[in-house]
Amino acid sequence: MSRKKMRFSVSSNIEEAAVNFFNYLLQEKPQIAFFIPLILIAWAIERWVFSFSTWVPLVLAVWATMQYGRYQRKLxxxxxxKKWRRILLNSSPITPLEHCEWLNKLLTEIWPNxxxxxxxxxxxxxxxxRLKxxxxxxxxxxxxQDFSLGxxxxxxxxxxxxxxxxxxxxxxxxxxxxxxxxxxxxxxAKLAKPLIGTARIVVNSLHIKGDVCK
Structure with a gap:
């Protein structure tokens, strides 16, 4: 049972690698999609009509090997x-500016409630x-009497x-x-003696601007 599972996992990994390599070829060389039908037709003629030569499979194998090597180098x-960028980010004294639109959007949603x-x-x-x-x-x-940040x-x-x-x-x-x-x-506010009277202090607007360091 374990051997069957191992064979299945190995075959699935090979299939996944082949699919990724084929997608890479289509992205880097989109014109290859036009040559695939020609290759299939040539293979059918080679297989059932007459033989072109013995070097055609060798050329295709060399070409596929070169393309796969380029794919591996790109990966x-x-x-x-990615590793170099991570090292620069961790070692740099100042990081690049990061946008905070997502943070302000989240704060706007959860602030009122x-x-x-x-x-x-x-x-x-x-x-x-403090007043007391x-x-x-x-x-x-x-x-x-009232305190609300709005x-x-x-x-x-x-x-x-x-x-x-x-x-x-x-x-x-x-x-x-x-x-x-x-x-x-x-x-x-109620005034103390000898003064007489009361006063109301109302604050409806506020503007604070600065930098926060933490």
Missing amino acids: LEEDLD YFSPKLSLKLSELVET LRKPRLLERVEL SCAPSLGLQGMRWSTIGDQRVMQVGFDWDTNEMSILLL
Whole structure:
């Protein structure tokens, strides 16, 4: 049973290699498709009508060997090129710029229903704590009534993203741009005595632009 499986795997590998080699010939030399019917006709005449000569199979064998050798060299060149690019990428202090359209697309999809609510809740708790600890003397009470970052997600790497080497650490450099007018932050402040009155602080828009290194 094991011998049958081994024979089947070897034959399947040979068939796969033959198919790949044939596809390579069609890509590199598309005109060969026009010669295949001629070769078959010549072979039929050679087989059933009359013999051309004994050197025709030898010529075909030499030609096929040369084409297969070129195919193998091309595979080797592609493999060496991939390895060389990988070595350059790992050893280079600065990598080429990488596009981040896919990242911004993903962030736009998940920001309204996932990131925005969680960040809004976390930041609102942080702001309330800071207001209680660092309340100005002119204010008797400061209350955060509403805090929402909105549905407009920030943009990352509009000019691309790259990795650089600083010392022994790899650092990612990416641009950050957040321009939104959909956020809602509402603060209610009550003035302390002898002043009387209340004030509302409303923030509806925000623009942050810079670079992020991590």
